[in-house]
Amino acid sequence: MVYLTRKAEFSASHFYHNPDFTPEENRRIFGKCNNPNGHGHNYTLEVTVKGEIDPRSGFVVDLKQLKEVMTREVLDAMDHRFLNKEVPEFARKIPTTENIAIAIWQRLASKLERAQLHRVRVYETPDLFVDFYGET
Amino acid sequence: MKAHLTRRYMFSASHRLHSEAMSSAENRDIYGKCNNPYGHGHNYVLEVTVSGSVDEHTGMVCDLMDLDGFVEREVLSRYDRENLNMLPEFASHVPTTENLCVEIFQILQQGFHFAHLERVRIGETMMNSFEYSGGAEIRK
Numbered sequence: 001m002v003y004l005t006r007k008a009e010f011s012a013s014h015f016y017h018n019p020d021f022t023p024e025e026n027r028r029i030f031g032k033c034n035n036p037n038g039h040g041h042n043y044t045l046e047v048t049v050k051g052e053i054d055p056r057s058g059f060v061v062d063l064k065q066l067k068e069v070m071t072r073e074v075l076d077a078m079d080h081r082f083l084n085k086e087v088p089e090f091a092r093k094i095p096t097t098e099n100i101a102i103a104i105w106q107r108l109a110s111k112l113e114r115a116q117l118h119r120v121r122v123y124e125t126p127d128l129f130v131d132f133y134g135e136t
Numbered sequence: 137m138k139a140h141l142t143r144r145y146m147f148s149a150s151h152r153l154h155s156e157a158m159s160s161a162e163n164r165d166i167y168g169k170c171n172n173p174y175g176h177g178h179n180y181v182l183e184v185t186v187s188g189s190v191d192e193h194t195g196m197v198c199d200l201m202d203l204d205g206f207v208e209r210e211v212l213s214r215y216d217r218e219n220l221n222m223l224p225e226f227a228s229h230v231p232t233t234e235n236l237c238v239e240i241f242q243i244l245q246q247g248f249h250f251a252h253l254e255r256v257r258i259g260e261t262m263m264n265s266f267e268y269s270g271g272a273e274i275r276k
Contacts, residue, residue: 094195131140
């Protein structure tokens with residue numbers, strides 16, 4: 001089994017707000033992130049796939065296909081977007097880094113052809129990242 | 137849905153690697169430059185990884201303010217701008233970054249209960265880092 005990681009970057013804005021919480025609770029729990037006008041990050045995405053090496057190509061995965069899927073499913077949808085307003089998953093779910101990692105996993109998992117998705121890592125800043133392994 | 141969250145912190149400290157159980161020559165041989173009696177310092181990069189279910193209401197594994205507050209209070213304020221050899225936990229243990237990982241892991245495991253502690257990783261320089269995930273794999 002060999003693991004391969006491909007990196008991509010996207011920039012997006014978001015804010016944290018739960019309509020079930022009172023305004024006071026939202027401010028207390030989410031702090032500055034509750035500003036309804038949103039704020040932005042340069043996100044770094046690392047997608048790790050695993051598989052056996054194809055004896056003919058020497059590849060675990062067709063990198064071109066992986067790049068195309070990441071571009072189509074993630075970057076086209078999230079890059080330079082307001083996540084709360086423009087990405088359907090976040091109409092109801094708060095676009096925390098945790099939920100972004102889960103949404104990206106769900107967008108990619110069924111679209112990969114040969115390799116199996118192993119991990120989605122999303123950096124919100126260089127000092128904070130979330131890993132999702134598809135665990136329930 | 138279970139996710140892993142990693143937060144990075146920085147602190148600066150000095151240490152000297154020297155074991156009382158070994159002769160001066162052995163210490164110099166094993167620890168090399170790190171055995172310099174005056175000590176030396178590093179900018180340590182600490183990564184704390186916790187895991188848990190993503191809370192349905194907040195979208196979070198744990199509140200970062202809780203994690204930051206705990207690490208600031210219990211770890212950074214203890215080690216930042218200190219000489220590690222002077223601290224009680226290193227009175228009888230050499231303050232290698234391996235041992236520092238174990239100490240910080242234990243501080244978090246005993247006191248931080250907002251998420252499950254997975255791993256502590258410390259970068260000592262750009263070229264080396266150490267990880268500890270619990271367990272009893274310490275050689276006597």
